[in-house]
């Protein structure tokens with residue numbers, strides 16, 4: 683198990699270097715699947731194409747890269763020194779879109795969970811346990 687975790691951490695670091703979320707998305711999905719959760723990926727019919735959709739839990743999960751989604755007060759969410767105006771506008775737009783998508787999804791009755799790259803990097807298992815606790819809570823509210 684500890685080998686799996688150290689392997690996960692290594693890939694997370696790699697994905698950061700290459701500036702892509704793909705690896706963290708895969709790791710989060712693998713972890714959820716390994717814990718018995720079944721879901722759909724990137725449902726285009728839902729606002730913001732959520733990375734993970736758990737119908738049974740009426741929950742969507744966004745797995746956010748800190749740079750692109752401009753995680754507040756996060757050191758991964760820096761503004762590049764060149765084309766600064768472009769990036770400031772880009773991030774403002776991304777943040778607005780994220781907020782709008784969450785609002786629309788909540789209106790449709792979905793629970794929205796956001797998972798951040800930096801927290802996964804710091805302690806993958808801990809962040810995933812938080813997600814699983816929330817999912818169990820949401821399942822109870824719906825089966826009750």
Ligand SMILES: [Zn+2]
Pocket residue numbers: 748753756757758759798799800801
């Ligand atoms: Zn962050």
